[in-house]
Amino acid sequence: MALSIKIDNINKTFYKPTVFFWKKNNKIQALKNVSFRCPEKKISCILGPNGAGKTTIIKILSGLIIQDSGEINFINAKLQKNKKNNIGLMTSNERSFYWRLTGRQNLNFFAELYGLKGKIKKERINQLLKDFSVEKDADLPLRLYSTGMKYKLLIIRALISDPDVIILDEPTSHIDPLARENIHKIIKENIINKNLKTVILCTHDLEEAQFLSDHLILLNEGKVIAEGSYDDLKKKINPNIIFKIFFVKKPKRAFFNSLSNYDLFEQDNEVQICMDNESDVPEIIKNAVENNGKILWCKEEKESLFEIFKRLTSGEK
């Protein structure tokens, strides 16, 4: 998998303010040797409980905070050379717009700060407003926008300079489920599928992370505790597969006897089989049918991201 960003050994310590400013003994180490990779044109999600260091990492990536040590390498040379033009930051702060101006006037202003001018600027803004279905309300003052619309505008602003990397900091934190679903769809369709951007998503919403992300980075107490795809993380905490079969008619006892090598859990018409390897599944199904079993459904029981998250953050195996 091609890489877009390499983050190596980032450390960041903050000092709690004291009455005497020369005393700096109240240290908070926000990030401890944080290293991770973000694959190109995929969504990488930084996940962690409150205080894990997610926002600090985002702020370091977008240049708002300087790290004490460590390196951020953008693999793409263009990105390394002109970071700010090629990174679009979307914060969840809807107050970061000028509410007396219209949506279009706000976008015009920010586009000019990104160096866009004249026809190119106009076309870019119109295209984005159209893609995000905000076109008809673009000339209304921002104070009349719904929260969902303001969030769409926040994403548009992050995309305005057509950057290679988009940082989304809690993109749906204060919006209703329908608007949230809409934003998720937009992120998938407009940012990933259509525009092929590398996205760094920062969230504590596990459902959002599971739905959107290709690559997960789990932070806890300033450290990366796990990194990889959902399947990688799942394997890390539990390499076994739990396979469930629901019978309309249960098979003969011989079927159950043949499963003596597996951990088995049987309740009414449902059977749970714990196995090391999913390649055993076809044989088990065949065996059930041969023993007169009638199957209504069967599926692999996946451990939710919540379970994985809970176990990894608590250090439980």
Place this chain on the structure above:
Amino acid sequence: MKILAFIKKDLLIMLSYRFNVFISVLISSLSLVFLYYLSKTFTGTMSQYLKEFDGNYFSFVLVGISVSSFVSVGLHAFANEIRTSQVEGTLEALISTPTSIYTILIGNSMFSFIKSFISSITILIIGGIFFGFFISIYNLLITFLILLLVFISFLAIGMLSASFIMVFKQGNPINFIFGYSSYFMGGIIFPVEVLPKPLQTMSYFLPITHATKALRKLLLSQYDINEIKILIYRLLLFILILLPVSFFAFHVSIKQAKKNGSLVQY
């Protein structure tokens, strides 16, 4: 130019508060009328301090007021704009664009400076047209030059002031040092010469003192530029000292704020 984008943005915001525009113009006009009647009270009583200006207090104070708006804007615009954008949350969005922090700082305050500039020139022109002091085109050009130097001096002071806001968020000694003293010792409402000698000496360390003197000599006493060039040099000296110090202080404050993560905090 990015500064123009800031000016346009602030103009649009100002125009969106239409009633406020109307009230501001009304208040400015009324304050001129107020000053006119105040000066009429003293007509005929020749103060020794106003001899140079034919005893015309109105013209004297009008020039002082025209420059004083720079004091207020210079001291407050930068610091206020930084603080407002920290509180509103726009600073984070601005900093994440490829725009230097200096452009953000100056751009955000430029509209206030332009308003002061226009207001200063308008006050002087209105004074010239309606209340009888002479402004030639030549004088107007030199007036522009002096106001520009005052503008740059206070831009530097404003940047120094913003450095404190960037690090300490609240509590700004620059306002105290340059703000109150400029109003008190800068010769805005009354001549510096009425003050005790030590305060007169202190007033030499304020750019406003030299600006008000230069403008009065130019507009009210019809001095030539050669006769006021020493005052212009002093303003230039302020700029030469203050500007690098301010840029350095602001640079250090930004670095400090980025280090302790408080850049967008308030």
